[in-house]
Amino acid sequence: AQTVTQSQPEMSVQEAETVTLSCTYDTSESDYYLFWYKQPPSRQMILVIRQEAYKQQNATENRFSVNFQKAAKSFSLKISDSQLGDAAMYFCACTETSGSRLTFGEGTQLTVNP
């Protein structure tokens, strides 16, 4: 069984600044994938970034990047040049290659202050 933990229920950042959201996970599999999903208020969840566990290079998508520490089972999300539209609930998720389900963390509510 896999577990995902997000220890920051809420975070805030000033517009144009950088913020890092934390996530730790546990899985018995050697092959797995990690994701960050964004859920804006009253809107559907969308994928922000994806990391394959077998890749050592950290994934990046424009202003979003991850710090993947496999040995520590840590997967943090860095948002650079924060924008008002980044305000949302962010979920870390994990899926095993042999499985099907996404296992989500509890979420971090990000507020972006103008």
Added chain:
Amino acid sequence: DTGVSQDPRHKITKRGQNVTFRCDPISEHNRLYWYRQTLGQGPEFLTYFQNEAQLEKSRLLSDRFSAERPKGSFSTLEIQRTEQGDSAMYLCASSQGTFTYNEQFFGPGTRLTVL
């Protein structure tokens, strides 16, 4: 491509009633997932289909819950004899292909309130 759609968006029912939700995935997506999300929590996996076959069910899916995906297109999730603890957002997602890492596209959800 209009995305994943779910109907209804909101449902209020009395305890003991049956409810049915519908999910229309993105066309040609062969995998369809159901998740449940309670307030302030992350989504929890309920079940998933590959085409018309239901391949996995969570222990969360009690015998009051049943899901179908006839002909591998839309899916329905039925809850019989609803309980107040069933109040939650029910999310549907779909993905293309048979690999787990394929992006799951989520619908807007159906919010169920059981009085």
